[in-house]
Amino acid sequence: MSESNSLVRSTFILTASIFITKVLGILYVIPFYAIIGGEENLAPYTYAYQPYVVMLTIAGAGVPLAVAKYVSKYNALGAYRVSEKLYKSSLLVMSLSGLLGFIILYLLSPMIAEATLAGDGQNGVWSVDDITHIMRVISFAVIFIPFLATWRGIFQGYDSMGPTAVSTVIEQIARILFLLGGAYLVLHVFDKGLLLANEVATFAAAIGAIFALLTLWYYWRKRKPFIDRMIDSDETSIDVGYRSMYKEILLYSVPFVIVSLSVPLYIMIDQFTHNKGLAIAGVPSELHDQLLTMLNLTTNKLVMIPTSLAGGFAISIVPSITRTYASGRIREMHQQIRTSLGVLMYLTVPASLGIMLLAAPLYTVFYSYSATATQILMFYAPAGILLSLTSVTAAILQGIDKQALTVWIVLGSIAIKAILNLPLIILFHTNGAVLSTSIAMLFAIICNMMVIRKYGHFPLRSTVKEMLQIAAFTGIMLAVVGFIYWLLLHFLSVESKGQSLIILVICGAVGIIVYALITLKTGHAERYLGKRVGTLARKLHLK
Incomplete structure (x- = not known):
């Protein structure tokens, strides 16, 4: 199979699974919204989920893609024993990383909760203790996810995208079934409180991860004999020590972590500044939870449907561009970049702008009619195009070995978001948070494209x-x-x-x-x- 066909196949498999996962991720909100009873009651779930995503990203988001790139690189050289050495040790390292991430999030939960509520917890529905408790519940999921993600990266390094695709879908299905069933039983069968229902919903992340691990174990048993034969066929004398191996992994993974952190950190900046900005602007405190839930959960879920395409491209494009760039096939690499950007925009632009146009009926169908949420969604929807471009162009930079530049660009965009967010929220309320995110992503896209043009010799015209x-x-x-x-x-x-x-x-x-x-x-x-x-x-x- 040619590199081009392999890229298309890999991209299709991963994009399809991520799209299915994203669709399920928005569809479950419909019954969950009805079970819980509105945006304000969803606030604890929203508050707890973003710190979990940030910690998860720090604990392991960069290593799986770095492992995929590393395994792909040495497999291309025929050094299958080096790949085996890496994946065995990386699974152990990421298990320890997950445990450490759990401990850190568990201990930091009170401080995060206090910063999130920013004084509103005294007058609002939810207290600092409530948010602390629910964050500690979701922190248990951090134990499993880094190991799971690294295992997926190993499969991807062997150009086997099916296990990642299937396990991703199964993880989402298991999570949603536990979340909906648990929340319903808590509220409508056992007649317990909203906080417990939100705790069950957040713990569903751990349940989904366990089912995904069982799925990967099934695939590993099937694929292991083929991998063993590849290892036995290794006639190279290439060997890499653990020190130099993990130095290379860190050089790969740190940029991936920084890039993966950009969107969660955008959302965390919103979480820490949104309520404070609204308070300064004179918006009643009883509306703060509702508006932040609209921003970071309900409208965000809808905007993320088109951007799910970017996830498949970002994951599959890195090993492919790495191979063509490393082997000097620049023309083929240019075709891969052009194809990825073209297909992404062909699908994402009409979908995102369609959401903007049909924001009112779309929000009503998925949740309930809200003039405020409709206005936020109309303003937010076009940002999906920028988010897609940010993800894919950053992934291309990884493929052409410009990790250091990627880090500085992402850090610059996060700084822009942090500086602009509070003033824009004060001026434009919740839409100000969307505007600052869009400005930050536009900065990142322009910088990424300039780097691709200069170092990848890619013609932009x-x-x-x-x-x-x-x-x-x-x-x-x-x-x-x-x-x-x-x-x-x-x-x-x-x-x-x-x-x-x-x-x-x-x-x-x-x-x-x-x-x-x-x-x-x-x-x-x-x-x-x-x-x-x-x-x-x-x-x-x-x-």
Whole structure:
């Protein structure tokens, strides 16, 4: 299989699994929202989840991708024994990392809770003790996740994406079933409190991780004989000591950790400054929990659906670009970059802007009608495009060995977010947090593209032209959908779930058809999705 076909296959497998996971991750919020009873009651879950994500990222998010890159590199050289040496020791190291991450989060929970509530805990629904307790419950999941993620990285290094894909989906399904079932039993069968229901919901992360580990163990038993044969075929004399091995791993993983931390830290900055900014702006304290939950949970879940595509690209593109860059196949590397950016924008731009246009019925269908949440979602949705580009361009920098520059760019974007966040929240309330995030990501994207152009010798002109074409096609689609939406609002109400669903189905179908016809006619669909799509266009007499 060629590098190009391998990249497409790997990207498809991972993107499909991540997309399924993201869709499940938004769909579960519908019954969870109904079980818990609104944004304010979801606040403890929101407050606890982000510190957990940050600690999880520090504990292990960088190492799995670094392991994948390391294993891929030495497998390409035929040094399979070096790869074996790495994966055995890395699993032990990441087990210890998970345990350490659990201890740190458990001990820091009171301070994080106090900083989060920023004095609102005295007058609001939730106290510092409440938030501390729920953070300590979710901290147990940190024990398992680094080991799990590293094991996935090992499979990816052997260019085996199936185990990662399947275990990711199973992890999400197990988590959601435990979360919904547990919350329902706590509130509606045993008649216990909201705090316990939120605790059960957060502990579901640990349950999902355990099921994912069992899935990987099943795949490992099947794949291990093939890996053993590869190791036996190693006729190289390459050997790498543990000291130099982990020095290389750290050089790889630290940038991955920093990049992975960017979005969780954006959200944590919001968590620490949002309520304080609203208080300075004079927004009543009883609205703070509700608005922050809208920002960091309910609207965020919707915005993240299109950006799930970026996750698959970011994971699969690093080993592929590493191979082509290391072997000097620059033209092939340019094609990989162009294809990844093109496909990503082809799918993400219309989806994100479609969410912006249909924000009101979309929020009503998934949650309940809210004019405030609709306005936040409309403002937030386009940021999904920036988030996708940030993730993928940062991953490309990893592939061309510009880790140090990646770190400085991400740190710069986090600094911009931290400096701008409070003033913008004071000026524009919750939308100010979205605006500061967008400015920070735009800075990172521009810097990443400059580095790719200079050190990857990548010509930007053709890519910029393709992005402008995609923007134009999306504009036409939005104009048609906007007109249909305007007509439907004369007969249907966005305040009704059923009528909002009808609006979404009709407008969504029209949008997909219009965009598909335009891109089939122009050949862009074939360019990004493959020759089979071109065959379809010819059968429809569009070409």
